[in-house]
């Protein structure tokens with residue numbers, strides 16, 4: 001079994017809904033060879049990163065940066081896992097108000113420090129989360145899980 005970790009933060013609920021849709025895609029019945037762990041950023045630990053083969057990070061953009069909760073997760077885990085998570089695959093979803101680029105660039109920079117490998121385009125959803133947006137989240141989760149299952153990354 002391959003292992004996929006979803007770590008996210010949401011204050012108002014939109015990124016929670018997005019994370020649920022990502023989880024739904026990642027646990028699609030056609031994908032049988034992937035175990036998924038679904039955690040809020042404040043609950044996630046260094047051992048979850050060590051456990052995972054791939055990680056999906058989700059966050060709102062707050063003040064032009066990732067949420068404090070996701071930053072806290074990175075702060076709490078970086079030195080604990082340094083050198084033990086090289087080349088693990090990751091991707092990102094961001095539910096933002098009007099931008100999202102600040103959150104994305106800060107996550108990208110930090111993930112380079114972990115030596116994670118980005119394997120899918122980030123998904124940024126501005127404004128209201130529509131049915132189409134939820135479908136994109138499901139596709140992100142399914143794509144990541146299917147790629148892990150197939151051994152593509």
Ligand SMILES: Cc1cc2nc3c(=O)[nH]c(=O)nc-3n(C[C@H](O)[C@H](O)[C@H](O)COP(=O)(O)O)c2cc1C
Pocket residue numbers: 009010011012013014015016060061062063064065095096097098099100
């Ligand atoms: C304190 C605060 C700061 C925010 N700063 C930004 C920002 O810099 N850029 C942006 O696009 N949206 C910003 N927003 C809007 C949120 O990113 C947006 O409402 C998001 O969908 C909230 O996600 P959530 O419902 O999962 O908490 C901010 C919201 C809050 C509460």
